[in-house]
Amino acid sequence: MPPRLDMIGLVVEDLAASLAFYRRLGLDLPADADDEPHVEATLPGGLRIAFDPVSTITSFDPSWRAPTGSPRVALAFLVDTPAEVDTLHGELVAEGASSHLAPFDAPWGQRYATLHDPDGNAVDLFAPLPDR
Template identity: 60%
Template sequence: MDTAPGITPRITPRFDLVGLVVSDMAASLAFYRRLGLDIPAGAESAPHVEAALPGGLRIAWDTEDVVRSFDPGWTRPAGGNRVELAFRCAESADVDAVYEELVAAGYRGHLKPWDAVWGQRYAVVLDPDGSGVSLFADTEAV
């Protein structure tokens, strides 16, 4: 680990988990299962759920009540997303197919699929709590 002269090296934590606070656990888990996450069966009534992700990361869901149990002053954020999850699709056409499948299942589309100037097919759907979830794939031109 590199440090500046005169600076004592610090312990460096390892990024391990992405946590989502949800208002309806069952609705949230159903949405993320549709995106291919391997979420434990029967977890819909649990107040805290975790799932392993490829590469060793984990994702976790906590109900608003769980968060308030250790942070009584917590309130649901207002005014838009601060964090957005993004799911890579294998091909550009997959972005359109996944977007359409989610919208047909009743989830809200936010940005319909388009060819972004940065070389990706891109779309955004909203999860049950209104957080944006990106779908993307590299375009053939990349």
């Protein structure tokens, strides 16, 4: 059997803050998981996402160090309308998220915005633009 992508794992500094951020983006994460050593959820289509505190990772890989610089990976969340990109971006920033790119009409036909999650990972919000 060929390899298949099964899970995306995020190493997080503050598990509770990260889970709260991703719950706001619609992920079904257990409400009582904020202090667990590993949290995962199955996404529509079967792909899983996992969250591991730094302490879990360093328990088996003591050489692990947080990356520096700009994120190389982004998680992109599709919303229904361009207005929803603006609204959700504004709400998340008001709740403390860091905005990297304010909502804009991208030349590839989407309303697009980029935020950073509590650990600096890029999180894109997008929706198709109506036909022009």
